[in-house]
Amino acid sequence: MPDRPDLDLSHLPTAGFGSRSAITWGTYGFILLEATGFALAIGAYFYLQSRSSEWPLGVIPPDLEPGTILTLAMLASLVPNHFIKAFARNHRVQAVRLGLVLMSVVGVALLVIRALEFAVLNVRWDTNAYGSIIWLLLALHTLHLLTDVADTIVLTALIFTRHGHKKRRLGDVEDNGVYWDFVVWSWLPIYAVIYWVPRW
Amino acid sequence: MCSPCHKVAGLVLLLAIAGCEREEREFQSPPPQSGDAGAAVLSTLSPGSSAPQATPSPTGRKYNQNAYHISEGKRWFRWFNCNGCHANGGGGSGPALMDEKWIYGGSIEHIAATIRQGRPNGMPSFDGKIPEQQIWQLAAYVRSMSGNAPKPARPSRNDALNPGPAEQQRDPLPTVGGAAQGPR
Amino acid sequence: MNIALTAAAILLGLMIQSSTAQESNSQPDAISPRSAAVQEEDGQWLMAAKNYASTRFSGLDEINAMNVKDLKVAYTFSTGVNRGQEAAPIVAGGTMYVVTPFPNYLYALDLTKPGAPPKWKFEPNPDPSAQGIACCDVVNRGAAYADGRVFFNTLDSQTIAVDAETGKELWRVQLGDINKGETMTMAPLLVKGKVIVGNSGGEYGVRGWIAALDATTGTTVWKAFSTGPDAEVLIGPDFKPFYAMDQGKDLGVTTWPPNAWEQGGGNVWGWISYDPELNLIYYGTGNPGPWNADLRPGDNKWTAGIFARDADTGQARWFYQWSPHDLYDHDGVNENILLNMQWDGKARKLLVRPERNGHLYVMDRATGEVLSADPFHAITGTLGVDLKTGRLRYNPEKEPKVGRVVRDICPAAPGAKDWNPSAFSPRTGLLYLPHINICMDVEATEANYIAGTPYVGMEVRMKAGPGGHRGEFSAWDIAARKEAWTINEKFPVWSGALVTAGDVVFYGTLDGWFKALDARSGELLWQFKTSSGIIGQPVAYRGPDGKQYVAVLSGVGGWSGAIVAGDLDPRDATAALGFVNAVPDLKQATTPGGTLYVFALP
């Protein structure tokens, strides 16, 4: 093949944010398939509800307090998360570091509240199908929460090393923020289903 | 090859054999073996210094480990109205079977003998009414109720009203009372 | 409607209200609950229900609401059997007769001597195998005394007559076959020289019957089955049931799938009352078998109902079915209290029945007409009784289904009250009711009939009813058709009740308290902790020393206490046909026992 360099691309940047970056699209892909999983689990919940003459099945609905506190805390965490994403875009490494430390602490705190949530569901997973499906929903979301909190902690550690200044790592910070948004927003329908649907 | 490799290989082989035994679906019982019932000794007491000998039978071992036999036993347990008296292991007019107490011995040979012969305080004798293979299957299941069967072979819940944690989720209980225990 | 008419209607309503209120205030004389079935008070206790009217009312008034707080143990006696003690001690002359659960020892205690030492002990030696076919513990509900003889049943289906003085056996007859699951646990009733007995085994597909035995020889005078052709049920030309649903030929066959009546239950293991004026005995029939109602389409005559029979011939006079096509194991064997009183302004011969389905029935005992059926307990399983047709209306949402758990059926299988009898005081006009406040989740399953093994077809898981307490003890005003008072108990109340002319009500609890309440207010006046849970029937008698005594057997067991008596495992919610799940904490509250407690004022 003859060498015919037509298009010189050496001026192109080596990292981008948002939809410019391939990694972000990968994150979107995983968010999409996980959201599908959530949607199916919620669909299974309503399907089981439609097949039962009473709901919940012979037990009282979960206590509201821990779940509601967690929901509010998660919504509040969207604010620092938003700023961390903006700091990362603007390459403000120190601000990103502080923000990630904050998010790690918040994440761990949320996991603690989540543990309390399991305690007040008022039903065991093996009591009946209602118990099974709400445990599944909560466990499914907890898995995502846990993953992202772990991810945040690792990222926090990473960003304090020399890699912290790499634009690419800041892109990772942004992706982690995007994923956190997903963890928060996906919680809202699950919260509604676990805590409010049995009260209708 | 290094000796740890041998050990690992040996372990894998053992697991594999266990898996094969556990999953075998043996529909047809071989003719009853001599010594199957001989293992049952109901008392730990014996005059003199030597303890009574209780040797587990190969039949007992086979049924004890096999998931299919145990699950068939669970089926017979309902079909033959064992659950009428013993409920799902918690007992009723008959004693609880999921606990650690065994009036007439807790080895599979004892349980099989109890089903076969009946016991004086109300346990009917099913000799001739329940074929030998099913007796062993029942006995294996009854043992699994107190967790005394390999966990992967123990049954899980039924598609029925939930009576509590299934056999698979129960912690194995030591077998107390009633009989001399063979090594198991 | 115009205003005047409305005003008149309201006025009328008020008048009626105030008049009934007056009536209930002016008791006890305005209602005359006495009937011929109530004998004069003689200080004895000859039959479990005290009298033919089954009032469990003692005319003794030495112990009253004022002094009951001083009640002390006079003596105790260990029966030597640690199973459920459901019997009523029988007092005749200077002797007390106590029959124990299996192995059904019969003790005679000499009341004339200090501490009431045993006079003799009779051991009937029933077949131990019978223990395996007793659905709900190896209980016995008491003996009966007549003419110097004591009669009682053994678990392996024998009726035995013993000389009251010497303890020598006079006769014994084998009435049932344990290989079919047949047992006997009920207290016999002596009527006109006949011992009336019935069998148990509704959970084993046993065909129920009642029989009258000659008291001197033990030979069967008549025997009436609860299912099958009219000839075997002793239904003849005299049979005049009030409601159309009970009229027809061979309903004991045609209301069953072919041959199903042969394993149809309807056992007679509860209480029998007797009206000497009408010469009728009244008794209930047990649940149809199996519990799974899908396997026995039809009304399943003559189970879960009440028979009135001629005491001499056994011929049925009328029948009424509490639970046609019973869905919930509601045996119709509870006590029938016979009262003569004003009803709707007319003097009537009544039969009062607190039934398991939670309704208190008031019936005309001459005709079998249901006059009222008021709920005395929280009910979800049924929607009331249609007084026109006499039919119980089931709640379609709570009908057990095959393969699906139906939740929160109230009352549960033991009913709002089980066999544990209530007591009626003519002084207060109140009926004192032990309650079981338990609901259940059930799943109907396939049921396999194997003779001598249980035939149930239902997975049951019981739990505390509304309010979370599992028992209640209440007083029901029969005339006013409403509850007078109620107190909650932690555990189901499985003991009988006793009321005395001293206006004190006695009952015991599963965790071993023996309690005395003010009969009018329900106020707790006195309580004593016995060695084990109480499921027995308290009695009152006048001792040879002229003092009033109150006696009760303590010893947990029965269906409700099976978890303790049988050492069952609470991890299995279905243990003891589901009862264990309702009382998983009972093992922490009490232990097995078997002790007679007798109380007196110091």
Place this chain on the structure above:
Amino acid sequence: MSSSDEGLRDTGLDSVRLHDWLSRTWDHKRGLVGWFSTVDHKVIGRRYIITALFFLALGGLAAAIMRLQLARPENTIVGPDLYNQLFSMHGTTMMFLFAVPVMEAFAIYLVPLMVGTRAIAFPRLNAFSYYVFLMGGLMMWIAFAFNTGAEAGWFSYVPLAGPEFSPGKRTDFWAQMITFTEVAALSVAVVVIVTVFKQRAPGMTLNRIPLFVWSELVTSFVVLFAMPAVMMASTMLILDRLVGTHFFNPAEGGDALLWQHLFWFFGHPEVYIIFLPATGMVSAILPAFTRCPVFGYTAIVLSLIATGFLAFGLWVHHMFVAGLPQLGSSFFTASSMVIAIPSGIQIFCWIATLWLGSPVYRTPLLFVLGFIVIFVLGGLTGVMAAAVPIDAQIHDSYFIVAHFHYVLVGGAVFPLVGAIYYWYPKATGRMMSERLGRWHFALAFITFNAAFFPMHILGLAGMPRRVYTYPAEAGWSAMNLVVSLASLAFAFSFVLLAWNMMRSLRHGTPAGPNPWTAGTLEWATPSPPPPYNFARIPVIDNVEPLWRGNGSPAGEVSGLRVDARELLVTTLTEAMPDLREPSPADSIWPLLAAVAVGATFFGSIFTPWAVIWGLGPVAVTLIGWFWPKGAPEDE
């Protein structure tokens, strides 16, 4: 610390030095660790294809034994227990371990080449997915060898697969290994989507994407939405079996049909996950052998997308006789009919392509022609099955067995075999034997029809599916014998293929870069392609870029680093150059992570606590995977 802007660029390098540099940068290390560390999509893709074909052989072997058993009435070669395991393993293997992986494997191998990029997106995730797939598949078959094979069918209907009726660990293995292997499928889907979205050669606008790439893109999206359903279902199943949940226990508020809804919400799209890439293969093969661009490019792309959407609207037609409300069934009849339209459009476009072009009858084209004849028949019996009254009669009978083998073997395996003949020279540098190929085609085509056509009649004669034997009086014996003989012959035709593939590896005629003078970019690289794929990334102005006058693309780009793995990232729709992103180096961590995840899944078959124990190793391996090592190519 070096800035990435400082590396050595390809600008001005002559082709020899360019090759040296790129080879040094992109090639994987030698040795066992190197072998397990490679993230080269061609290596991974090749392993994927070979593994999938290996599972095809196992699945085929299971089928052959089943047909031996069914050759005569009341035969006793295998008993019901083994037979049930065999057909369960056959279905599970063919669907989960062969068809989906092989279709995704072709994407892994070909998509980066066809879109003109040096590596697949997320190459480590790609490698991870392979190890997951391999371990999942192997564990399933090893379990079978130890008498712990799936026994409740590939569809594992509860309650038969539930805790009460499937004792032991057999179904546990099935459920966990399904969840596990679907992790692989989902990972590949994300990888393929991002590769197509962000790594296309400059100028490859949406309407210049090769149809095969389109089909894999749509397939990947279908995977993304469908696979979570089966993972959810199999997770519920294992929970029911292991920890006593009640999802499928009707007594406690669960529902047996919930399984079917979830399973078929995946299971029907699954058919299109297999079929769509096959249509892409057809659309790739046809132009090469008709010397004519595919007729109706836009129509075909829209058909692919429409099929992808509609695939989710017809799962209920697998449940027409399960007792669902009438109205719902009518809707699904209509939707099942509608999906015939996009398929019809593609068929007509292909025939039009043949009409317009000048066909050259080489083996790949023969298989495509065979595909059209067989698949159309299978599609039409599918239309019959979409009608509720007819389905009520033929459902779960051998008619349906015939139908879906016509669709899946005819619709996917025939194009796949064609694709093997077609791309074999690209992957190996040698041609397969044409003579043997023609024999193979003739044998496969005839024996396939002889094996599966009579099944239609068997089904109508009342023979249900999944029976291990049948009575002689039923009158099905003669036809079953024909079916069995033909099936064995059909199985033999694959031996020819295997022989041809193995023999040609050594003895095939050297192929050169573009033996078929095809038009898409993969033919612009040497055969087999070097680790870096393209010495210079081409610039595209056409859907068949190599069919321009001189047989090479419209242009090339420069300015990319050669001393570090660097990719050109382009914009989503217009494929304008946007970023030069680094591409990860080889790593052993994906393998370790797959082992950790695999061990967790394996452990969870025996105890739910394995999930907790497994979290640690999984976390460690994932951190090891993502933590930058400081080597320049990682930056």
Place this chain on the structure above:
Amino acid sequence: MRTGSRLSAAILALFLAGCTGLPAGLDPAGPAAEMITGLFWWFTAICTAVWALVVLGLGASLLRARPADDGASPLDRGSARRISATRVVTALVGATALVLVALTISAFITGRGLAQLRGEQVRTIEITGHQWWWEVRYSDGGPAETLATANEIHVPVGEAVRLSLRSNDVIHSFWIPRIGGKQDLVPGQVNHLDFTIDKPGIYRGQCAEFCGFQHAHMGLVLVAHPRDEFERWFSSQLKPAQAPRGAEARAGQQAFLSRSCVMCHTVRGTPAGGKIAPDLTHIASRSGVAANTLPMTRGALAAWIADPQAVKPGAHMPRTELDSDELNSILAYLEQLK
């Protein structure tokens, strides 16, 4: 080519030898089945035509005469004909859509027609699927007309029948090809299948949903009688079992009641009341044993009782150790249970 045609001729011959007349699925025995069969043939005709046209089109496109290669770029090949090709393809797609609409509508019409066949007056028969046999219950009349039998359904000709289908264990599927259609038996719900039989006769079917080891041997038989014959059958079935006649049969009854038979089977009128296996009260009146795996002959019955696991491996009927006297007496007893 020649080998191909020879082979197809051989296949055709085998088909003709294999089945007398039409396959069962296409030989309707009642109006519902007739409608389904009609729809089937209509679909088959259309689909065959479509397939033939496609294959013809394919052949034509391959065989059409082509001008010599003009050496132009393949990109430009056929561009002249593209417009006409577009028209043809568009038309074909339109035609496809029309055909599909027609087929969909005809499917709906048939579906509605099937729904309308359900009259008001129907006889309901409850079918319960078990691993691996069919429980059949008639409970339309009063409770005393409730009848339980197994593996054999009797219906009167010309009467609308509604099957009420449920399962006690796993999913089964009820399928008798000649009465048209099938319906699953799903635990936890009740499904229905409606049909009418026109012609008296015996119709065979079997479970169509995989249900475990003996899915292959879960046969059932439907017998359609004229009405009066049906009534006779029904009333004879309602009667309890015949008392054994003869010493051997009496011994057989004793053996039956004292061995494992009594644990599972019912013989009405005796203490045997097992409900987990087929009701044997009138077993000798049925045409098959072991869910119609074997014909009702003494030999088959003996084989089945002597070693059920050899006939149906994995079935729930165990082998009971019987000596030959016991076996013979039990056979003698069962043979009298007409």
